[in-house]
Amino acid sequence: MTARPSRFMLGGRTYSPAASLLLATPFLLVLLLAFLLPLGMLLRESLFVPSFTVEHYRRVFDEPVYLRVMYRTIRISALVTLISLLLGYPLAAMMARTRGLMLNLLLVAVLLPLWTSVLVRTYAWLVLLQRNGVVNDLLTGLGLVDAPMQLLRTEGAVVLAMSHVLLPFVVLPLYATLRAIPDDYARAARMLGANGFAVFRHVTLPLSMPGITSGCVMVFLLALGFFVTPALIGGPQQMMLATLVQQQVTELLNWPFAGAIIGVLLLAVLGLMIVFHRVIRLDRFVGQA
Amino acid sequence: MKRRSDLTAGRLAANAFAYGVAIFLLVPTALIVPMSFGPDRFLKFPPSGFTLEWYAAYFSDRDWLDSTFFSLRIAVLTSIVATVVGALVSLALVRGRLPGKPVFELLVVGPVIVPNIAIAIATYLVFDGLKLTGTTLGFVAAHTALAMPFVVFTILASLHRFDADLERAALSCGASPLQAFTWVTLPQILPGIVSAALFAFIISFDEPVISFFISDLDHRSLPRKMFEDIDYNVSPTLAAVATVLTGLTVLALVAGHFAGRGRQASPGACRPTSGN
Numbered sequence: 388m389t390a391r392p393s394r395f396m397l398g399g400r401t402y403s404p405a406a407s408l409l410l411a412t413p414f415l416l417v418l419l420l421a422f423l424l425p426l427g428m429l430l431r432e433s434l435f436v437p438s439f440t441v442e443h444y445r446r447v448f449d450e451p452v453y454l455r456v457m458y459r460t461i462r463i464s465a466l467v468t469l470i471s472l473l474l475g476y477p478l479a480a481m482m483a484r485t486r487g488l489m490l491n492l493l494l495v496a497v498l499l500p501l502w503t504s505v506l507v508r509t510y511a512w513l514v515l516l517q518r519n520g521v522v523n524d525l526l527t528g529l530g531l532v533d534a535p536m537q538l539l540r541t542e543g544a545v546v547l548a549m550s551h552v553l554l555p556f557v558v559l560p561l562y563a564t565l566r567a568i569p570d571d572y573a574r575a576a577r578m579l580g581a582n583g584f585a586v587f588r589h590v591t592l593p594l595s596m597p598g599i600t601s602g603c604v605m606v607f608l609l610a611l612g613f614f615v616t617p618a619l620i621g622g623p624q625q626m627m628l629a630t631l632v633q634q635q636v637t638e639l640l641n642w643p644f645a646g647a648i649i650g651v652l653l654l655a656v657l658g659l660m661i662v663f664h665r666v667i668r669l670d671r672f673v674g675q676a
Numbered sequence: 677m678k679r680r681s682d683l684t685a686g687r688l689a690a691n692a693f694a695y696g697v698a699i700f701l702l703v704p705t706a707l708i709v710p711m712s713f714g715p716d717r718f719l720k721f722p723p724s725g726f727t728l729e730w731y732a733a734y735f736s737d738r739d740w741l742d743s744t745f746f747s748l749r750i751a752v753l754t755s756i757v758a759t760v761v762g763a764l765v766s767l768a769l770v771r772g773r774l775p776g777k778p779v780f781e782l783l784v785v786g787p788v789i790v791p792n793i794a795i796a797i798a799t800y801l802v803f804d805g806l807k808l809t810g811t812t813l814g815f816v817a818a819h820t821a822l823a824m825p826f827v828v829f830t831i832l833a834s835l836h837r838f839d840a841d842l843e844r845a846a847l848s849c850g851a852s853p854l855q856a857f858t859w860v861t862l863p864q865i866l867p868g869i870v871s872a873a874l875f876a877f878i879i880s881f882d883e884p885v886i887s888f889f890i891s892d893l894d895h896r897s898l899p900r901k902m903f904e905d906i907d908y909n910v911s912p913t914l915a916a917v918a919t920v921l922t923g924l925t926v927l928a929l930v931a932g933h934f935a936g937r938g939r940q941a942s943p944g945a946c947r948p949t950s951g952n
Contacts (some may be wrong), residue, residue: 402768402771402773404775407771407774407775408774408775410764410772411764411765411769411772411774413761413764413765414762415783417757417761417821417824418783418821418824420817420821421795421820421821424802425802426790426794428798428801429794429797429798429801475697477691478694480690480694493698496698496701498929499702500701500702502929504882504899504918505882506884506899506903506918507705507922509906510708510915511705513906513910514915517910519718519720521707521721551700551701555701583686584686611791612791612793614792614793614884615903619903619906629793632793632797633793633889637889646797649794649797652793653794660789
């Protein structure tokens with residue numbers, strides 16, 4: 388970037404390495420204090436307490452209780468990812484075809500939940516799903532069930548609420564990808580005799596693969612470490628990884644083991660990021676859609 | 677020039693489904709608003725009447741007010757600190773010959789990639805030792821780190837859009853570099869900076885996971901207080917708090933939209949707080 392004069396080097400000037408480092412120092416200090424040092428210390432707990440050992444990591448995979456939590460976390464995350472994709476694709480596809488006021492309304496529908504507190508959204512589901520809540524009223528009113536059902540503290544409720552919270556993360560990258568596909572491709576396919584479904588199957592779907600991957604990986608990653616929603620909507624029978632870690636820390640003060648669970652989670656996240664780093668456009672999530 | 681084949685039954689069904697999904701996204705939160713004005717002890721929809729009881733309860737409860745003001749203070753400070761720190765590092769990234777630039781770029785995205793529960797537990801471990809739990813400094817540091825990706829990406833975008841010739845022109849007309857920056861560059865990138873500050877505010881104000889762990893008995897952020905109340909006594913006061921919180925978020929978003937003239941401010945951002 389320094390080699391050719393670029394429009395980013397204002398006035399043809401660049402800051403010297405020393406000046407640049409000075410500008411970056413506050414950033415470095417904040418990340419050191421509230422990101423790097425904490426993560427480093429936690430991983431140190433998991434590996435070097437009392438002395439170097441992988442015992443804590445072995446425990447994560449040895450004890451059936453913890454294996455069950457991990458398996459459940461992966462199962463719920465996968466399910467949430469699948470549901471988000473199935474609900475999000477048609478919405479993103481319609482948004483890609485829409486212009487003007489309607490598009491803005493749809494964007495609000497996607498962005499507003501994204502920026503509304505996750506606690507507010509979780510609380511909303513708690514209210515809707517309670518025994519005498521709106522959903523049960525609706526089910527009994529329609530005669531689908533005879534008596535109000537126990538909806539909270541079920542895996543279904545956790546999956547439903549998490550899908551709702553994470554849905555925008557799959558819609559946004561999909562929308563960006565789908566809108567970038569020129570209409571001409573579909574038109575050409577139609578002129579060659581393809582029907583609507585064939586166009587989708589052979590043109591739109593393959594071209595939107597990067598958006599699908601990006602959105603799904605993002606949702607899956609976020610779901611793996613999800614804390615608030617499963618902790619409040621689910622019961623002990625629906626415990627996921629994050630709640631397990633919280634329990635180890637706040638109730639049992641078992642830092643090394645909590646560190647080991649986090650270590651496993653970080654490895655999974657890092658692995659997925661490395662495999663998919665080409666398709667994941669972080670700037671698409673962070674900054675502008 | 678819509679062809680007739682565009683309007684097949686399949687397309688119509690897909691559109692109806694898509695509208696359904698959009699409504700599904702909005703409905704749960706939207707229902708809380710009318711419910712918060714209902715007199716029912718167990719929130720009902722439709723509410724059986726109208727009352728401001730739960731708002732009165734919110735605004736007269738010491739605990740709720742304390743945590744609200746604590747969160748507000750942290751969010752304002754985080755917004756200022758994160759914007760300044762983020763702007764400086766963005767300048768270094770865009771204009772500087774920053775040694776180890778890839779490392780910095782990795783650090784910028786770090787807080788969105790690492791799950792919040794991991795950052796939260798780790799921060800709790802270290803802050804507990806440093807006596808930073810429950811302190812303004814601790815909260816602001818943690819929330820600034822969390823907001824960094826959003827702030828830096830937003831400011832980078834506005835720096836990249838800035839036309840460097842304008843600054844070059846100012847310099848050749850005799851302005852000092854500082855004058856050129858203050859009077860030419862800064863006003864140009866200001867919308868980006870304002871939306872970055874608003875992002876940081878929202879991220880801090882309703883950040884639930886790190887707050888959950890680094891709050892202490894006397895200093896609880898609003899999200900921590902909400903978490904406790906949802907878990908232990910679901911009272912209708914929560915609906916009032918949730919409505920106020922959502923209203924504030926909408927206000928900040930609208931402000932951001934106008935500040936950014938609807939461009940980079942469109943908060944198409946996945947926020948770290950959603951990862952919880």
